[in-house]
Amino acid sequence: MRINDSKLIAAIDALGVDHKVGVSLAQKTSLEIGGTSDILVIHRHETLPELVHLLKQEGVPHRFLGGGSNVLLPDGELPWVVLQLARQDPDVRFEGNNVYVDCAADLGRTVTTCAKHDLGGMEGLIGVPGSIGGALRMNAGAYGTQIGTYVREVKIFRAASGRIETLTGNEINFEYRHTSFAPDDIMLSVRLELLSKPYSEILQGIRICNEKRRASQPLNQKSAGCIFKNPPGGSAGRMIDELGLKGHSVGDARVSDRHANFFINAGHATSADMLALIADVRRRVREKYGVELEEEVIVWKAQ
Ligand SMILES: Cc1cc2nc3c(=O)[nH]c(=O)nc-3n(C[C@H](O)[C@H](O)[C@H](O)COP(=O)(O)OP(=O)(O)OC[C@H]3O[C@@H](n4cnc5c(N)ncnc54)[C@H](O)[C@@H]3O)c2cc1C
Numbered sequence: 001m002r003i004n005d006s007k008l009i010a011a012i013d014a015l016g017v018d019h020k021v022g023v024s025l026a027q028k029t030s031l032e033i034g035g036t037s038d039i040l041v042i043h044r045h046e047t048l049p050e051l052v053h054l055l056k057q058e059g060v061p062h063r064f065l066g067g068g069s070n071v072l073l074p075d076g077e078l079p080w081v082v083l084q085l086a087r088q089d090p091d092v093r094f095e096g097n098n099v100y101v102d103c104a105a106d107l108g109r110t111v112t113t114c115a116k117h118d119l120g121g122m123e124g125l126i127g128v129p130g131s132i133g134g135a136l137r138m139n140a141g142a143y144g145t146q147i148g149t150y151v152r153e154v155k156i157f158r159a160a161s162g163r164i165e166t167l168t169g170n171e172i173n174f175e176y177r178h179t180s181f182a183p184d185d186i187m188l189s190v191r192l193e194l195l196s197k198p199y200s201e202i203l204q205g206i207r208i209c210n211e212k213r214r215a216s217q218p219l220n221q222k223s224a225g226c227i228f229k230n231p232p233g234g235s236a237g238r239m240i241d242e243l244g245l246k247g248h249s250v251g252d253a254r255v256s257d258r259h260a261n262f263f264i265n266a267g268h269a270t271s272a273d274m275l276a277l278i279a280d281v282r283r284r285v286r287e288k289y290g291v292e293l294e295e296e297v298i299v300w301k302a303q
Pocket of ligand 1: 063067068069132133137141185186187298
């Protein structure tokens with residue numbers, strides 16, 4: 001969506017928010033799928049209430065994008081403007097075992113920065129691309145670790161109240177790839193409490209997780225990680241593999257040969273290709289196993 005109203009453009013500018021016009025969102029997502037939209041980059045958290053107020057007042061719909069590693073965006077002109085947080089420098093601050101992290105920070109880099117301060121626990125999350133904010137929204141997890149375990153406080157912009165608030169960790173439910181944040185909440189920063197561990201021990205854990213990931217995932221291809229959540233007690237990847245669907249494709253959207261729950265953009269896949277592949281695989285799994293797979297990837301649908 002384009003913001004054309006000159007008064008709104010001036011008000012956004014006055015807030016110190018960067019207005020990037022007609023950006024290709026494909027370049028902002030790991031699937032490299034998505035059309036164009038204006039992006040508003042927020043440098044100071046305090047400006048968010050006023051910015052969202054302005055957008056609402058002018059009837060401009062918006063969506064929030066983190067690192068773009070778990071989203072499938074539509075093709076063509078998007079019906080929303082896209083909000084993003086600017087990276088802060090520094091974006092990580094230490095106080096004993098407490099680590100204060102800005103939500104625009106890169107998750108993997110945060111894990112290694114903490115390791116250098118002899119703070120561990122999140123080794124399993126190394127190799128999960130994206131931002132701290134995206135990891136909080138998704139309760140990112142791997143190899144028996146999930147970020148929610150370490151969350152003590154989150155500063156968020158609550159669209160419902162129009163204010164910035166702080167939630168304590170026990171006010172938030174962190175479940176398998178699901179959290180109790182409202183869909184329009186925007187996470188701004190987090191306090192994590194990590195475990196004291198020697199750097200060498202953390203590094204060893206990081207190496208093991210990196211090797212496991214390299215051995216099983218198509219890391220040099222365009223994907224959004226796992227497309228489906230695992231059903232209770234089951235494995236979506238195993239079911240898709242057993243159906244012989246590795247390599248199955250719709251246009252350039254293809255089930256990875258390496259990991260059956262990773263769907264890749266093998267060239268110039270469109271959103272429509274990927275959605276058709278998701279629907280086709282889901283139908284085949286339903287017919288064979290009677291299981292309705294739920295998407296892990298967040299599909300931005302135009303209402
Ligand atoms: C190769 C590969 C491997 C992966 N492996 C794993 C894995 O092992 N485990 C795992 O859990 N995931 C995995 N993923 C998926 C993905 O990396 C995670 O879900 C990640 O946490 C998403 O973060 P992001 O910043 O990229 O979020 P985005 O994709 O930008 O956004 C995802 C959702 O979160 C919302 N969001 C993002 N930031 C904020 C914020 N600050 N406030 C409010 N909402 C926000 C967005 O609106 C969107 O709805 C993998 C992906 C790839 C490409």
